[in-house]
Amino acid sequence: MGKIEQNKKQKRTSLLFSAYELFTTIGFDKTTIRDIASRAGVAKGTFYLYFDDKYSLRDQLIRHIASQLLISACASMEEYAAQQAEPITVPDKFVYIIDYLIDRADENRPILKLINKDLSWCLFTDDIYAAAPGRIDEPGSIDFVSYILNMLEADHVEIRDLRLLMFTLIDMINSTVYDAVLFGEPVGIEEYKPYLNRCIRLLVNDAIEE
Amino acid sequence: MGKIEQNKKQKRTSLLFSAYELFTTIGFDKTTIRDIASRAGVAKGTFYLYFDDKYSLRDQLIRHIASQLLISACASMEEYAAQQAEPITVPDKFVYIIDYLIDRADENRPILKLINKDLSWCLFTDDIYAAAPGRIDEPGSIDFVSYILNMLEADHVEIRDLRLLMFTLIDMINSTVYDAVLFGEPVGIEEYKPYLNRCIRLLVNDAIEE
Amino acid sequence: MGKIEQNKKQKRTSLLFSAYELFTTIGFDKTTIRDIASRAGVAKGTFYLYFDDKYSLRDQLIRHIASQLLISACASMEEYAAQQAEPITVPDKFVYIIDYLIDRADENRPILKLINKDLSWCLFTDDIYAAAPGRIDEPGSIDFVSYILNMLEADHVEIRDLRLLMFTLIDMINSTVYDAVLFGEPVGIEEYKPYLNRCIRLLVNDAIEE
Amino acid sequence: MGKIEQNKKQKRTSLLFSAYELFTTIGFDKTTIRDIASRAGVAKGTFYLYFDDKYSLRDQLIRHIASQLLISACASMEEYAAQQAEPITVPDKFVYIIDYLIDRADENRPILKLINKDLSWCLFTDDIYAAAPGRIDEPGSIDFVSYILNMLEADHVEIRDLRLLMFTLIDMINSTVYDAVLFGEPVGIEEYKPYLNRCIRLLVNDAIEE
DNA sequence: TATGAATGAGATTTCATTCAT
DNA sequence: AATGAATGAAATCTCATTCAT
Numbered sequence: 001m002g003k004i005e006q007n008k009k010q011k012r013t014s015l016l017f018s019a020y021e022l023f024t025t026i027g028f029d030k031t032t033i034r035d036i037a038s039r040a041g042v043a044k045g046t047f048y049l050y051f052d053d054k055y056s057l058r059d060q061l062i063r064h065i066a067s068q069l070l071i072s073a074c075a076s077m078e079e080y081a082a083q084q085a086e087p088i089t090v091p092d093k094f095v096y097i098i099d100y101l102i103d104r105a106d107e108n109r110p111i112l113k114l115i116n117k118d119l120s121w122c123l124f125t126d127d128i129y130a131a132a133p134g135r136i137d138e139p140g141s142i143d144f145v146s147y148i149l150n151m152l153e154a155d156h157v158e159i160r161d162l163r164l165l166m167f168t169l170i171d172m173i174n175s176t177v178y179d180a181v182l183f184g185e186p187v188g189i190e191e192y193k194p195y196l197n198r199c200i201r202l203l204v205n206d207a208i209e210e
Numbered sequence: 211m212g213k214i215e216q217n218k219k220q221k222r223t224s225l226l227f228s229a230y231e232l233f234t235t236i237g238f239d240k241t242t243i244r245d246i247a248s249r250a251g252v253a254k255g256t257f258y259l260y261f262d263d264k265y266s267l268r269d270q271l272i273r274h275i276a277s278q279l280l281i282s283a284c285a286s287m288e289e290y291a292a293q294q295a296e297p298i299t300v301p302d303k304f305v306y307i308i309d310y311l312i313d314r315a316d317e318n319r320p321i322l323k324l325i326n327k328d329l330s331w332c333l334f335t336d337d338i339y340a341a342a343p344g345r346i347d348e349p350g351s352i353d354f355v356s357y358i359l360n361m362l363e364a365d366h367v368e369i370r371d372l373r374l375l376m377f378t379l380i381d382m383i384n385s386t387v388y389d390a391v392l393f394g395e396p397v398g399i400e401e402y403k404p405y406l407n408r409c410i411r412l413l414v415n416d417a418i419e420e
Numbered sequence: 421m422g423k424i425e426q427n428k429k430q431k432r433t434s435l436l437f438s439a440y441e442l443f444t445t446i447g448f449d450k451t452t453i454r455d456i457a458s459r460a461g462v463a464k465g466t467f468y469l470y471f472d473d474k475y476s477l478r479d480q481l482i483r484h485i486a487s488q489l490l491i492s493a494c495a496s497m498e499e500y501a502a503q504q505a506e507p508i509t510v511p512d513k514f515v516y517i518i519d520y521l522i523d524r525a526d527e528n529r530p531i532l533k534l535i536n537k538d539l540s541w542c543l544f545t546d547d548i549y550a551a552a553p554g555r556i557d558e559p560g561s562i563d564f565v566s567y568i569l570n571m572l573e574a575d576h577v578e579i580r581d582l583r584l585l586m587f588t589l590i591d592m593i594n595s596t597v598y599d600a601v602l603f604g605e606p607v608g609i610e611e612y613k614p615y616l617n618r619c620i621r622l623l624v625n626d627a628i629e630e
Numbered sequence: 631m632g633k634i635e636q637n638k639k640q641k642r643t644s645l646l647f648s649a650y651e652l653f654t655t656i657g658f659d660k661t662t663i664r665d666i667a668s669r670a671g672v673a674k675g676t677f678y679l680y681f682d683d684k685y686s687l688r689d690q691l692i693r694h695i696a697s698q699l700l701i702s703a704c705a706s707m708e709e710y711a712a713q714q715a716e717p718i719t720v721p722d723k724f725v726y727i728i729d730y731l732i733d734r735a736d737e738n739r740p741i742l743k744l745i746n747k748d749l750s751w752c753l754f755t756d757d758i759y760a761a762a763p764g765r766i767d768e769p770g771s772i773d774f775v776s777y778i779l780n781m782l783e784a785d786h787v788e789i790r791d792l793r794l795l796m797f798t799l800i801d802m803i804n805s806t807v808y809d810a811v812l813f814g815e816p817v818g819i820e821e822y823k824p825y826l827n828r829c830i831r832l833l834v835n836d837a838i839e840e
Numbered sequence: 841t842a843t844g845a846a847t848g849a850g851a852t853t854t855c856a857t858t859c860a861t
Numbered sequence: 862a863a864t865g866a867a868t869g870a871a872a873t874c875t876c877a878t879t880c881a882t
Contacts, residue, residue: 008862034856043863043864045857121393175381176382179330185330192374199413206412243873244871252847254847254874259846263874424865431866452851465867466868468854469867473852474852541809541815545815587816592798592805595801606793606797615798619833622832663876674843674877675843679842
């Protein structure tokens with residue numbers, strides 16, 4: 001039981017991990033179920049006990065990765081904030097988090113490629129798969145919007161249309177950073193970053209209720 | 211000569227058009243070369259005289275469609291502007307154009323699906339294919355940035371970092387509208403539109419040099 | 421287990437056999453994988469579970485056929501030798517075996533066509549495929565040279581450079597018989613046979629150590 | 631007229647030459663008509679004005695090359711013979727010629743690959759193509775057997791079954807050298823050469839009428 | 841004579857998915 | 862639960878050859 005559950009969880013993780021490795025090295029399209037299964041050390045048929053298909057697995061994987069990224073971005077920001085003499089403003093926090101994410105994307109382009117421009121979809125779509133019958137459930141992504149909400153509350157800051165702001169920011173950032181990092185179009189990421197930061201501050205400041 | 215060239219152009223157009231119909235009805239993935247060719251009334255092999263593969267055709271098609279869309283958006287805006295008693299401001303023009311595009315996207319979701327979130331890539335990447343040897347050349351996409359530049363000049367308005375502004379706006383709009391229209395996430399397009407307009411005005415106004 | 425193995429062996433044999441039939445009737449080039457598979461009653465994809473491609477299958481088939489031919493030639497020779505009052509000489513044995521093979525070739529030209537001039541390659545190249553991972557193993561070809569060696573030993577005959585002699589004889593015979601049988605060039609096989617026999621005796625006698 | 635004929639001959643030569651280059655570099659199978667034509671600087675359709683198909687071209691090419699090889703082998707032998715103090719024997723002449731050919735084969739394996747084991751076919755089959763209607767005729771291969779015949783006559787040597795001897799020798803040599811040079815099976819060419827020479831002398835001596 | 845656009849049959853191969861064991 | 866043999870649809874793309882110009 002416990003053991004069996006353990007075993008199952010391990011298999012699932014193993015499949016996810018080997019898929020992750022293959023997607024970020026040889027690419028999603030070129031990765032086959034056989035590849036994923038054999039690298040995970042299970043039979044091809046076993047794959048289907050854990051995932052519906054390659055696409056479903058990718059979705060779960062992206063959500064997981066995006067979630068992890070956001071968690072570490074927030075953690076890093078909090079650590080940074082704690083180190084400052086003065087408390088930092090909310091727009092600063094936003095910019096910090098975003099800078100952190102951009103750096104991660106720039107360092108790890110295969111992941112950026114994998115996530116594509118689907119970050120907002122990860123955050124604003126419910127985890128359907130988690131409730132799928134017969135599927136092993138997983139922690140699920142953090143509720144990023146709630147996290148931000150809490151942060152704002154703690155800072156006694158109110159933001160208009162928070163969900164829409166978040167959505168807009170995330171799509172804007174995800175999309176532009178994707179293009180700038182992967183294609184250098186129309187400018188490279190280093191050149192684009194200050195411009196993007198200015199835009200973010202503009203939108204955030206505008207949303208802060210006086 | 212003239213006849214052959216004519217014929218070739220017609221074949222190419224025919225292929226593009228049948229691809230367009232298939233992509234927007236049964237979807238890109240499910241469309242096969244055989245489908246495209248047979249619907250265009252040519253042999254499968256003929257397809258390869260005009261396009262490298264399905265992906266190349268899609269790229270050309272998207273550019274073409276995006277180009278057409280922008281052309282008609284601008285035309286519509288000019289017509290509208292001409293009808294007004296007072297000259298309209300630059301941010302108004304931006305908003306008008308974008309509203310126009312959103313409406314087209316909303317009306318014609320298959321095209322939105324096809325264009326995906328690649329609009330900025332269409333506008334900021336050079337047309338390599340147009341110069342491809344042995345390929346039939348086509349008009350090429352309008353230079354949208356130049357168009358805007360001319361418009362600003364005529365209005366005696368200067369905008370800081372125009373290219374970056376355009377890029378940011380386009381990616382932001384394309385991405386958010388895609389999500390809002392196709393998934394209704396996190397809100398439907400009607401609800402999102404005013405919010406988006408506010409964001410656009412904010413960014414444009416900020417970029418206008420006093 | 422036993423059942424599955426059985427089944428696999430049968431499928432492989434079935435594929436080989438249907439390939440054999442097709443190669444010898446409509447020819448190697450005109451035979452398609454689809455033909456082979458459908459005649460064997462398996463799916464096209466299944467073919468690829470057993471063989472790398474058409475060429476690999478042909479090689480294995482040729483080796484198998486050549487092997488079978490040599491086995492029956494030797495057996496026939498031994499039977500014949502046993503019937504004689506006097507023991508027959510080693511050159512006689514060679515000539516007998518070769519005559520036997522020539523008759524088979526003459527009777528069954530499609531096989532000759534299939535084997536082409538590659539007989540020595542069948543005998544002197546190691547069976548790599550037999551050990552191929554994931555492949556169903558098969559008996560493998562008889563070691564013809566060893567067989568001859570044993571024969572000579574039993575007859576207390578020593579032959580200089582046996583391997584080279586065998587190689588030279590086989591290539592000479594295979595090549596000339598191929599041309600004589602299939603093209604009648606420069607003479608038909610019946611006319612050529614006595615000449616060839618004389619050549620064989622010459623080379624064999626020269627190699628026998630006194 | 632003369633000019634047109636010239637032009638045609640040149641085109642044909644050009645096609646043959648570009649085919650030769652392609653066959654010996656990327657291989658016969660991988661060479662396409664398009665490749666041959668484009669390298670020869672003519673249109674694809676033009677190819678068919680000169681040759682029936684790739685196979686026909688190959689045959690003509692092989693004959694041509696084989697012819698050239700034999701011509702230069704004989705010339706070299708005669709030059710060598712002239713340099714010797716004593717006249718050399720007929721078997722020596724055979725061995726010289728064959729050694730010359732082996733060296734050429736060893737030096738230029740792509741040609742050996744191209745000729746395959748078809749040398750005797752080149753020499754003993756009539757040039758059908760030369761008489762093909764509407765085809766440009768070419769010098770045709772030297773009649774090797776006649777050449778040898780003349781040589782023997784000049785040396786006052788009579789050989790039994792000359793045609794069969796030549797055929798047997800050529801097939802034997804072509805086949806064994808092909809295997810030894812290209813595969814080193816069962817031994818490399820250097821090791822095999824002396825053995826082959828002995829065989830040749832044996833067969834030639836046996837055929838010389840006393 | 842020369843061209844090269846068009847043809848379209850056809851070959852190979854992959855791979856997600858199923859299902860008997 | 863796990864396996865992996867079998868499936869067979871499907872897809873791409875090539876290439877010899879024709880024929881209108």
